[in-house]
Amino acid sequence: MHATPDDDAPMFAPDAFRLEPAQAALIGKARRFGKRVLAPRAAQHDRDATFPIENFRDMKDEGLLAICVPKPYGGAGADFQTYCLAAAELGRYCGATALSWNMHVCSTLWSGPLADDLPMSEADRAGHEARRRVHYARIVDEGAVYAQPFSEGGAAAAGTVAFGTEARVVDGGFLVNGKKIFASLSGSADYYGILCTERAGGEAASRRNTLYLAVPAASKGVKVVGDWDPLGMRGTVSRTLLLEDAFVPESEMLMPHGVYFEAATRWPHMFLTLSPTYMGLAQAAYDFTVAYLRGELPGMPPVKRRMYPTKQIAVAEMRIMLEQTKALWFQAVTEARANPGKEQVLRAYAAQHTVMENANAIATKAIRTCGGQAMLKSLPLERIYRDSRCGSLMLPWTAEICVDRIGREALYEAGETDG
Ligand SMILES: Cc1cc2nc3c(=O)[nH]c(=O)nc-3n(C[C@H](O)[C@H](O)[C@H](O)COP(=O)(O)OP(=O)(O)OC[C@H]3O[C@@H](n4cnc5c(N)ncnc54)[C@H](O)[C@@H]3O)c2cc1C
Numbered sequence: 001m002h003a004t005p006d007d008d009a010p011m012f013a014p015d016a017f018r019l020e021p022a023q024a025a026l027i028g029k030a031r032r033f034g035k036r037v038l039a040p041r042a043a044q045h046d047r048d049a050t051f052p053i054e055n056f057r058d059m060k061d062e063g064l065l066a067i068c069v070p071k072p073y074g075g076a077g078a079d080f081q082t083y084c085l086a087a088a089e090l091g092r093y094c095g096a097t098a099l100s101w102n103m104h105v106c107s108t109l110w111s112g113p114l115a116d117d118l119p120m121s122e123a124d125r126a127g128h129e130a131r132r133r134v135h136y137a138r139i140v141d142e143g144a145v146y147a148q149p150f151s152e153g154g155a156a157a158a159g160t161v162a163f164g165t166e167a168r169v170v171d172g173g174f175l176v177n178g179k180k181i182f183a184s185l186s187g188s189a190d191y192y193g194i195l196c197t198e199r200a201g202g203e204a205a206s207r208r209n210t211l212y213l214a215v216p217a218a219s220k221g222v223k224v225v226g227d228w229d230p231l232g233m234r235g236t237v238s239r240t241l242l243l244e245d246a247f248v249p250e251s252e253m254l255m256p257h258g259v260y261f262e263a264a265t266r267w268p269h270m271f272l273t274l275s276p277t278y279m280g281l282a283q284a285a286y287d288f289t290v291a292y293l294r295g296e297l298p299g300m301p302p303v304k305r306r307m308y309p310t311k312q313i314a315v316a317e318m319r320i321m322l323e324q325t326k327a328l329w330f331q332a333v334t335e336a337r338a339n340p341g342k343e344q345v346l347r348a349y350a351a352q353h354t355v356m357e358n359a360n361a362i363a364t365k366a367i368r369t370c371g372g373q374a375m376l377k378s379l380p381l382e383r384i385y386r387d388s389r390c391g392s393l394m395l396p397w398t399a400e401i402c403v404d405r406i407g408r409e410a411l412y413e414a415g416e417t418d419g
Contacts, residue, residue, distance in 0.1 A: 034093035060143035091280020095387035096235030103148035149183035221246035232386035269336030356391035
């Protein structure tokens with residue numbers, strides 16, 4: 001399929017990548033929505049660092065807010081791979097919306113298909129069913145938007161220590177206290193899906209007691225503070241969230257006690273969900289370059305620059321890097337499952353690292369290849385370049401942490417030491 005004014009060619013052609021018709025339809029819907037709705041609004045939100053809440057309102061009507069809500073609850077029932085491919089398509093048109101959408105969708109993906117894969121007692125499963133029914137109804141019927149603020153500025157978001165944000169058990173729920181930095185969707189989300197440490201009595205803080213809680217934005221004791229004026233992903237509006245004795249009812253648990261820890265251990269690909277946005281940005285930088293050099297970019301004079309051998313070589317190098325990135329990433333998101341083998345986990349780290357680093361490398365090359373006029377703010381490339389720089393920094397799988405883990409886990413089996 002080739003690009004038309006209403007649609008672009010899919011990043012992953014359904015026949016070549018053996019996608020089911022239903023998957024292809026959902027992913028195609030996301031792509032057309034991205035081109036039609038997200039792209040025209042992206043520049044202004046980037047310039048003003050404002051959150052594109054109207055995109056989320058429109059996503060409700062498209063069924064995209066509920067893409068991973070299981071079908072029995074009224075959602076589209078997308079699995080991990082389908083979600084990732086749809087998110088990559090959105091990332092081509094507005095990185096900030098795709099990244100924020102990821103935060104929202106994870107509240108349903110993790111409590112939905114992922115939780116279904118995890119062992120739970122019958123009582124926990126029944127409680128989880130009852131609670132998630134309420135969350136999903138909010139999203140499906142009311143268009144509620146969920147954020148996912150985990151980061152605290154310390155070692156917890158990297159997964160090495162317990163979260164400093166604490167949920168103290170009280171009658172009927174929890175009193176939550178703490179601070180979350182980089183809370184994308186801050187001030188716009190209806191619920192903040194936070195990770196915190198459950199504390200009862202005098203027991204020590206432990207990662208095993210991580211609790212995944214939906215804190216209603218309107219709760220007493222919930223505040224958004226600080227400014228937001230970053231290099232890239234400006235539309236995510238990731239300000240600081242303060243929780244001061246915020247009472248959260250037990251019914252707001254997005255996973256039963258102890259299940260988040262099981263998910264993080266048994267379903268490591270859950271941390272790969274930041275990568276689709278950046279996969280989309282890599283494709284966007286390449287597509288821009290081809291259109292620009294062919295003199296086909298809307299709003300630009302039809303000047304062709306494709307006849308210079310240096311341009312052709314640069315495009316070839318970009319294409320090779322893009323194909324390598326897509327192939328590895330597609331494999332990693334396709335084999336995501338509970339209890340993956342060591343090879344699959346190493347491949348997931350490698351895919352995350354590759355996407356995050358290559359998205360920015362391709363965008364950098366796009367600017368050098370297209371030239372000065374291409375980096376004006378009237379065109380999307382300079383935004384793609386800035387947005388693509390952010391991916392490697394995102395915990396828990398920053399580019400550095402991926403390198404760290406690949407090296408260690410390739411050389412040491414679990415429990416092995418040199419002592
Ligand atoms: C645009 C944007 C949106 C974001 N949105 C969200 C959001 O919605 N929710 C959310 O929870 N977070 C969000 N984040 C935060 C992000 O996931 C990281 O937590 C944040 O970028 C970390 O910044 P820091 O300076 O505190 O990192 P630090 O913790 O100071 O780490 C700095 C670097 O040191 C390295 N490092 C850290 N720990 C280790 C370790 N244990 N081993 C080896 N190396 C390590 C990493 O490479 C890291 O990049 C967002 C970030 C960005 C840029």
